Amino acid sequence: MAFDGITVACMAHELNKNLAGGRISKIAQPETDELLLTIKSQAGNFRLLLSASASLPLVYLTASNKPSPLTAPNFCMLLRKHISGGRIVSVTQPSLERVLRFEIEHLDEMGDLCRKYLVVEIMGKYSNIIFCSDQDQIIDSIKHVSAQISSVREVLPGRPYFIPETQEKEDPLTVSEGAFVSAVCSKAAKLSKALYTSLTGISPVAAEEIVSRASLDSDRAANSYEPEELIHLYRTFRRYLEPLTEGAYEPSIYYDGKTPVEFSCLPLSIYDNCRREVYPTISEVLETYYAEKNALTRIHQKSTDLRRIVQTALERNVKKYDLQAKQLKDTEKREKYRVYGELINTYGYNVEPGSKSFQALNYYTGEEITIPLDPQIPVQDNAKKYFDKYGKLKRTCEAVTTLLKETGDEIEHLKSIQTSLDIALQEEDLAQIREELVQSGYIHKRPSGNKKVKITSRPFHYISSDGFDMYVGKNNLQNDELTFQFAKGGDWWFHAKGAPGSHVIVQTNGQELPDRTYEEAARLAAYYSSNRNAEKVEIDYIEKKHVKKPNGAKPGFVVYYTNYSMMIDSDISGIRQA
Structure with a gap:
């Protein structure tokens, strides 16, 4: 979900609760577009992060500190001059705009009580932090916006401050039934889009949720609905926003397995298939959500080179496999040549020299067949020629069969490395995958020369x-270590059937495993496999003592025979991680 008006309303509620009456003790500007305020209030000491980043504008309370530059930027120095030691009177949100307005009392140079406003606009690439006087005149801002940049509003010292009304949207908190129906039904866009483009502060996700709760078709054009249906949508919309007036927020993150999918201040029924984790505050939600999202994004970026190496090798091996399979198919006619040679030796004594073919009974099938002959050579030499062809194709078949198996194993190995890259959560995990690629010959130089990583x-x-x-x-190296060095014979081993994935070991310590533990281990094997998105995954499980590693096998490759199997889902949300 975008940092929409509903999220901002929840944040304003939290900030008022914790910061109202508090004094600003420190002001820092760790980034060019970011402030970190330390505030002492009756509720305790808080750090407030205000970010006007174009890619990720945020506002939340955090326990983390950030290093600041040795020389404070001008905007930071200006704030220190005016509001350092100032008292936060209130934190408000105009309408349901993505704007937070901090009202701050402070003493001026003459010792008189003054009021200033710090306005945080959370509007994507247009985000800004603006410092204003009590007359709504801009004193300064963290980003200057001139008339050359924006024809709608200048954000420069001395200019009047106002919220630009470039889109004619209704106020969700005060919109009447008639205005709502009129605004929505005038649009030819799909219903959910008509909803969030007609109302301030409503995100696409919130619009989808409201339409879903009204049991209407989100993809149907808004202007095709009857007024009675839109009145029903309006009433659903009013009920959805009730918690905003009551302060009854439920900050939460929705997870698909371990991956954060969405966050919200209000329950989202459209994500009922995901695991929902509720947090005490919206600040904890934002910090957790974006930390986890950023970690996944960062690891994916850092693994780009490894993914490219694996993908290139995989494509090359798939092409090689297809060529070898075609070559193997061409050898299937070898038996025909052997039969031709035998039949010529059996019946060729009465064939006229110079014949181009002759009829013979195939004693293997009981059918009469026509055998082509080369009239330029003796009949018996034709038999030798067919036997030579048979021998050559037989040797080719044996060689290509071996090569085909090796290429197939290589493809499975590369697919398992792809799965390992998807599982990796930390840079240390990528280092071990790189080491496997070095050992397998896909990377020829170690990142630190000849020194072992x-x-x-x-x-x-x-x-x-x-x-x-x-x-x-x-990854495969860990799978081998886990199965053949760490696990004991009586421990249980789990793996997704016929799919790349992790080895899962359950330590028994000589005890019988309960059914619930079998199922949880199977879910882990399903989740940490390439089939994790399937509704059900088949899992093989067996005592570790029956799992063997063939000589010369690729990392992670094992064989077993007398295994058990079960079908299970890949939901690991209820399994506790140590």
Whole structure:
């Protein structure tokens, strides 16, 4: 969800609760478009992060500190001069705009009580932090916007401050039923888009939720609905916004497995298929959500080179496999040549010299066949010629069969590395995958020369509901170590059937495993496999002592025979990670 008006309303509620009456003790500007205020109030000491970043504008309370530049920027110095030691009177939100307005009392140079306003606009690339006088005149801003940049509003010292009304949208908190229906039904766009383009502060996700709660078709054009249906939508919309007036927010993050999918201040029924985790404050939601999102994005960016190496090798091996498979198919006619040679030796004594073919009974099938002959050579030499062809194709078949298996194993190995890259959450995990690629010959030079890379990545560790330790390998090297060095013979081993994925080991300590632990371990094997998005995944499980590694096998590759199987989903939300 974007940082929409509903999220800003929840943030204003939280900030008023914690900061109203508090004094600003420190002002720092760690980034060119970011402020960090330290505020002492009756509720405690707080750090308030205000970011006007074009890519990720944010406002939230945080326990983390950030290093500041040795020389404070001009905007920071200006704020220190005017409002350092000032008291925050209130934090308000105009209408449902993505704007927070901090009213601050302070003493001027003459010791008189004055009021100033720090306005934070959270509007994507137009985000800004603007410092205003009590006459709504701009004193300064963290970003200057001249007339050359914007024809709508200048943000420069001395200019009047106002919220630009470039889009004719209705105020969600005061819009009447008639105005709502008129605004929505006038648009030919799909219903959810008509909703968020007609009302201030409503995001696409919130619009989808409102339409879903009204049991209407989001993709249907808004102007095709009857007025009675839009009146029903309006009443659903009013009920949806009731918590805003009551302060009954439920800040939460929705997860698909471990991946954060969405955050919201109000429940989202459209994400009922995801795990929902509720937090005490919207600040914790934003800090957690964007920290996890940024971590995943950062790891994905850092793994780009490795992904490209693996993808290139995979494409090359798939092409090689297809050529080898075609070559193997061409050898299928070898048996025909052997039969031709045998039949010529059996019946060729009465064939006229110079014949181009002759009829013979195939004693293998009982059918009469026509055998082509080369009239330029003796009949018996034709038999030798066919036997030579048979021998050559037989040798080709044997060689290509071996090569085809090797290429197939290489493809499976590369697919398993792709799955490992998807599982990786930290740079240490990528270091071990790189090491595997070095060992496999896909990377010819180590990142630090000839010095061996120190591996610090460790398997995931979970605790089953019955208290058993469960370990999940993050890549093929860890899978081998986990299965053949760490696990004992009586421990249980789990893996997704016929798919690249992690080895999962459950330590038994000589005890019988409860059914629930079997199921939880199977869910881990399903989730940490390439089939994690399937509705059900087939999982093989067996005692570790029956799992073997063939000589010369690729990392992570094992064989087993007398296994058990189960079909299970990949939902690991209820499994506790150690």
